[in-house]
Amino acid sequence: xxxxxxxxxxxxxxxxxxxxxxxxxxxxxxxxxxxxxxxxxxxxxxxxxxxxxxxxxxxxxxxxxxxxxxxxxxxxxxxxxxxxxxxxxxxxxxxxxxxxxxxxxxxxxxxxxxxxxxxxxxxxxxxxxxxxxxxxxxxxxxxxxxxxxxxxxxxxxxxxxxxxxxxxxxxxxx
Numbered sequence: 001x002x003x004x005x006x007x008x009x010x011x012x013x014x015x016x017x018x019x020x021x022x023x024x025x026x027x028x029x030x031x032x033x034x035x036x037x038x039x040x041x042x043x044x045x046x047x048x049x050x051x052x053x054x055x056x057x058x059x060x061x062x063x064x065x066x067x068x069x070x071x072x073x074x075x076x077x078x079x080x081x082x083x084x085x086x087x088x089x090x091x092x093x094x095x096x097x098x099x100x101x102x103x104x105x106x107x108x109x110x111x112x113x114x115x116x117x118x119x120x121x122x123x124x125x126x127x128x129x130x131x132x133x134x135x136x137x138x139x140x141x142x143x144x145x146x147x148x149x150x151x152x153x154x155x156x157x158x159x160x161x162x163x164x165x166x167x168x169x170x171x172x173x174x
Contacts, residue, residue, distance in 0.1 A: 038124040039077055039117070057113040064093050075117060079126030082118060087134035090114055094138065098153065104146030111140045 043051050058076045065072050070089065074081040093114065097107045115136060122132040141149065 038079060038120050042120055053109075054113050054117070057110040058117060060110060061093055061114055064096050065089065067096070068092065079121040079124035082121035082127040085118065085121075085127060085135070086131055087138055090118070090135050090138045094140070098149065101153070104141045104143075104149065108140035111138065 043054070046054070055076050062072060062075055068089070070084065072081055072084065075085075090111070094107060094111055097110065102110075115138070118127055118132055118135045121127040122129055
C-alpha cells in the first residue's frame, strides 16, 4: 500500500524541506518583513496627491495629540507609533476638529485616513485588534447631520474657502 497517502498530505503540495523549527522561523521572518513594510506598500499603491493628503491628515492628528498631551510622531511611517492610540482619542479628534471650525467633509476625510492607517498598523502588529475594532466604530457625519451641526456652531469653516459658491452679476462680469 505504498501509493496511499497519509491523511495530512495534500496531493499537490510539495513536502516541507528542513526541520519544522526552520520552517517556522522562515515563516516568521517573512511575516515580520511584510508587517514592517505595510505602510510603505500601501502608500506605493496610491497617487502622489493621495499620499500627500494622508500625510497632512496624520500631521493634523499628531497636532491634536500634542495638544491633549500625547505627543506622538511617525503615525504616517511607523506602525509601532499607533500603539497608544485609542478609540477615545480618535473620537475626541473628531470633536476637536468641530471646535476648531473645520468643514464636515474635511473631518470625515481625516477620520477615514486615521481609520485606514489604524487598520494598517493593526495588521503590522502596532495596534491591538480590540482597539482597532473600537476605532472603526467612530462615526463621521452624514450630509444632513453636517448641515445641522454647521447651523449650530459659531465657527463653521476654517480658511478662505466658502461653504457655498459666490455668484457674480452681469455687471461684475463685465
